[in-house]
Amino acid sequence: MELFLLAGFPVLMAAAVFLLRQDRLRKIILFLTSSVHLFVTVGFWRGPRDVQFNPFLGFDAASQLVLTLVSILFFVVSVYLIGYLKEKRRRSNGIFMGCLLCLLSAMTLVTMSRHMGLLWIALAATTLLSAPLIGYYRTPRSIEATWKYLLISSLGIALGLLGTLFLAISAAPLKTIFLADILDNAALLSPSWLKLSVIFLLVGYGTKMGLAPMHTWKPDAYGEAPAPVGALMSGALTGCAFLAVFRVAQICFHARLQEFVSPIFILLGMLSLGIAAVFIMGQKDFHRMLGYSSVEHMGILVLGIGLGGGAVWASLFHAVNNAFAKGLIFLVSGNLYQGFRSKKIENIQGVIHRFPATGIFLILGFIVIIGFPPFGIFYSELLILREAIITHRYWVVFFYFLFLSVIFFGYSKVILGMAL
DSSP states (O other), X not given: OHHIIIIIHHHHXXXXXXXXXXXXXXXXXXXXXXXXXHHHHHHHTTSOSOEESSSSBEEOHHHHHHHHHHHHHHHHXXXXXXXXXXXXXXXXXXXXXXXXXXXXXXXXHHXXXXXXXXXXXHHHHHHHHHHHHHTTTOOHHHHHHHHHHHHHHHHHHHHHHHHHHHHHHHTTTTTOOBHHHHHHTGGGSOHHHHHHHHHHHHHHHHHHHTOTTSOTHHHHHHHHSOHHHHHHIIXXXXXXXXXXXXXXXXXXXXXXXXXXXXXXXXXXXXXXXXXXXXXXXTOOBHHHHHXXXXXXXXXXXXXXXXXXXXXXXXXXXXXXXXXXXXXXXXXXXXXXXXXXXXXBGGGOOOHHHXXXXXXXXXXXXXXXXXXXXXXXXXXXHHHHHHHHHHTTOHHHHHHHHHHHHHHHHHHIXXXXXXXX
């Protein structure tokens, strides 16, 4: 029953949303479906962390954590959409809300997948279902961003499929690519084929995460998508892609290939931080700046995995903090767009005076997302820094400080200027 309510019920309600013609009923269905999904998800926290529905679907601690993030963010967005879609009364929102519900089902399937092939299928489905959401406004720029997202993400998904095939070849003695079987018998995997698989999987799933240099779709997509969609993509959808990358890291660690994969993770992490630092400084569009901020935090996630040890736990903790912080600031950006009718930073001034509540949440989102103490992002970033010092990777420490400092000043100049 729980499996149906989590993965099947949203698809059934999506069919109802497509058939109905009243937006009010559609909003009610969206809210009720998200409420049921959240209720069932929270219920799993009372029991054991390992739950198996069947050989293909189940949970462990990491997937349950990501599912909880997805469910909470989707519930908050469903509430926000009740007011946000009032200004869109002249347009039918059936496709928009139907795709949202199907996307919820696909993201749930990503978290529950215990088979590497099924994981790839679920991630591919999230790409197809999120594309209509990005192009909601149907402007030339939003259509361009949608096609760019589809082309680059599809290329990443194709590379991920090749990586999955190479993983199956490396696991030929096992005759299976179920995650549990691979982890339990990782010593039997072919090292050469596994290394080739890891490269393709990291590039493919890293494209979905928005890691540099595969990040080029992200500023455009975040810049043109409606704010609630940006909240879901930056917090929930990237969390699902991160879970896929985390699975790759699990397999490598069990196969004792940490020395091979860790430098790749560290390189991707530092490159993402550097790219974000450069482009945040010169941004004139607030939503695009949030896109580069997402690139930054995805880089921190994989950097933590690459450093290993306590930084892996810090990376998971950072995923939680980033999801809620990004969700908050994207929803605030939706209020700003409705209030100022612009995404240009130069056109958004004096928010704290014109819209006091929105201004307060804007400043709150700012101090959370930059890692200001005592918020969680500060703690997770500090733990990752600590692991870099312990492992004597001083070049990582230097550039980590440098890039985060540049990003801090870039954020401060933009957001405090907008608010005050």
